[in-house]
Amino acid sequence: MAIQRPKGTQDLLPGTVEQWQYLEETIRRVCRDYGYEEIRTPIFEATELFQRGVGQTTDIVKKEMYTFLDKGDRSMTLRPEGTASVCRAYVEDKLYGQSQPVKLYYTGPMFRYERPQSGRFRQFHQFGVEVLGADQPIVDAEVICLVWDLYQRLGLRGLEVHLNSVGCPTCRAAHREQLQRFLTTRKSELCQDCQERYERNPLRILDCKNPNCQAVTEGAPTTLDTLCDDCRSHFEKVLSLLSGAGVAYRVDPRLVRGLDYYTKTAFEVMVEEIGAQSAICGGGRYDGLVEEIGGPATPGIGFAMGLERVLAALQVQGKFPDTKPKLFAMLIALGDKAQNEGFAIMNALRGKGVPVRMDLLGRSLKAQLKAADREGAELALILGEEELERQVLLLRDLNSGEQTEVPLSKVIEVIYMKHQRGV
Numbered sequence: 001m002a003i004q005r006p007k008g009t010q011d012l013l014p015g016t017v018e019q020w021q022y023l024e025e026t027i028r029r030v031c032r033d034y035g036y037e038e039i040r041t042p043i044f045e046a047t048e049l050f051q052r053g054v055g056q057t058t059d060i061v062k063k064e065m066y067t068f069l070d071k072g073d074r075s076m077t078l079r080p081e082g083t084a085s086v087c088r089a090y091v092e093d094k095l096y097g098q099s100q101p102v103k104l105y106y107t108g109p110m111f112r113y114e115r116p117q118s119g120r121f122r123q124f125h126q127f128g129v130e131v132l133g134a135d136q137p138i139v140d141a142e143v144i145c146l147v148w149d150l151y152q153r154l155g156l157r158g159l160e161v162h163l164n165s166v167g168c169p170t171c172r173a174a175h176r177e178q179l180q181r182f183l184t185t186r187k188s189e190l191c192q193d194c195q196e197r198y199e200r201n202p203l204r205i206l207d208c209k210n211p212n213c214q215a216v217t218e219g220a221p222t223t224l225d226t227l228c229d230d231c232r233s234h235f236e237k238v239l240s241l242l243s244g245a246g247v248a249y250r251v252d253p254r255l256v257r258g259l260d261y262y263t264k265t266a267f268e269v270m271v272e273e274i275g276a277q278s279a280i281c282g283g284g285r286y287d288g289l290v291e292e293i294g295g296p297a298t299p300g301i302g303f304a305m306g307l308e309r310v311l312a313a314l315q316v317q318g319k320f321p322d323t324k325p326k327l328f329a330m331l332i333a334l335g336d337k338a339q340n341e342g343f344a345i346m347n348a349l350r351g352k353g354v355p356v357r358m359d360l361l362g363r364s365l366k367a368q369l370k371a372a373d374r375e376g377a378e379l380a381l382i383l384g385e386e387e388l389e390r391q392v393l394l395l396r397d398l399n400s401g402e403q404t405e406v407p408l409s410k411v412i413e414v415i416y417m418k419h420q421r422g423v
C-alpha cells in the first residue's frame with residue numbers, strides 16, 4: 001500500500017502555494033510598515049520550556065504535545081506555539097540588553113496532537129507577533145491594530161475582535177476566590193475536566209464548551225468584575241485607543257484563552273464563515289512569562305493567527321488576486337540545430353529577466369502553440385531549420401495573430417524591449 005501523509009497534515013500543492021505566498025508577502029509588508037523584525041527559532045525545544053511557559057494545566061501541555069526523547073535521553077517537544085520560544089530567545093540571546101521594546105514577528109509550522117477537523121490540524125502554521133519590554137496600553141492597541149490592518153489589506157470582511165482583561169496575579173487571586181465560592185455548591189454538576197479545573201485553574205471553567213458547565217457558570221463572576229484599579233484603567237485605555245482607530249471590537253467578559261501565561265488584555269478575532277473553528281487569531285499580554293522562564297521581569301504582549309484559517313476565510317470570501325506567474329514568450333524550436341540556438345536565446349533572455357519557456361517534451365509545432373496559448377504567453381518565437389538558415393526568427397503576437405521576422409542578431413534586444421514595454 002502506498003504510504004500516506006500523517007493525519008492532520010497537508011501537502012500544499014502548486015496553485016495553493018501561490019495563495020500562501022501572497023498571504024506571507026502581505027504579512028511581511030505590514031510588519032515592515034509597523035517596524036517589526038523577523039525572528040526564527042528552532043522547530044523543537046526542551047519540553048520544560050512549554051511546561052513552564054504555556055502551563056502544566058493547559059490542554060496543550062497535558063494532551064497535545066509531540067514530545068520525544070532524543071538519542072541523548074533529553075525530552076524534546078515540537079513547538080505547539082511560538083511565544084515561549086521567542087521569550088526564551090529574548091533571555092538567551094540577551095535581547096533585553098538592546099533598546100526596548102523589542103518588536104518581533106515569526107511565521108512557521110506548529111504542532112499539536114488535536115482531533116483533526118475542518119480548520120484544525122496537527123501541523124498548522126502561525127504568523128505571530130511579540131512585543132517585549134513595554135507595558136503601556138498603547139502597545140496592546142498597536143498589536144491589535146496590526147492584526148486589524150492586515151485583515152483590511154487582505155480585504156477580509158465580517159470580522160469581530162473579542163476583548164477581555166484577565167487581570168494581574170493580584171486581581172486574579174480575588175477572582176479565583178469569588179469564582180470558587182460561586183461554584184462551590186454546584187461543583188458536582190460540572191464535567192470531569194472542570195471538576196479538576198475547580199482546584200487548579202477555575203478560570204478555565206468559564207471557557208468550557210460543555211452545555212452543563214455553561215449553565216452552571218451562568219452569572220458567575222468574571223475577571224472584569226474583580227479588576228484592580230491598575231488593570232481597569234489599562235483596559236479602559238486600550239478600549240479608547242481602539243475606538244479611536246476604528247477597530248470593531250466587542251468586550252467579551254467570558255473570553256478565556258487556552259494558555260496560562262496571560263495577564264490583563266486577552267483577545268481573539270472571529271470570522272463566522274469558516275465553520276466551528278472560527279478563531280483566526282488569538283493573543284494577549286503576558287507580563288509574567290519572561291520571568292517565569294528564568295529571565296528578568298519583562299512585560300510582553302503578542303498574538304498568533306492560524307494561516308490555514310485565514311486562507312480559508314480568504315477562499316470563502318473570494319479575496320485572492322490572480323497570482324499565476326505570467327509567461328511572456330514561448331520559444332518554439334523545431335529540429336536539433338534550432339533547439340541549440342533557441343536554448344541559447346532563451347537563456348540570454350532569462351538572464352535579462354524576461355520570462356521565456358521552451359517545450360520539454362519534444363512536442364509538435366501545433367501542440368507547442370497550444371501550450372503557449374494555455375499558459376497565457378504574449379508572444380511565440382518560432383525557429384525552424386529554414387529560419388535558422390536565413391538567420392531569422394518568426395515573432396508571432398498571440399493576441400493579434402500578427403507575425404513578423406526578426407534577425408537573430410537583434411532578437412535579444414527586440415524581445416527585451418517588448419517585455420519592457422509590456423507588449
Ligand code: HAM
Pocket residue numbers: 080081082083112114119120121122124125126128129130258259279280281282283284285286301302303304305306307308309
Ligand atoms: P492560540 O490561541 O493557541 O494562541 O493559537 C493562535 C491561533 O492559531 C488560533 O486562533 C488559531 O487560528 C490557530 N490555531 C491554533 N491551533 C490550531 C490548529 N490545531 N489548527 C489550525 N489552527 C490552529 C497561541 O498560540 C499564542 N502563542 C498566541 C500568542 C502570541 N499570545 C501571545 N503571543
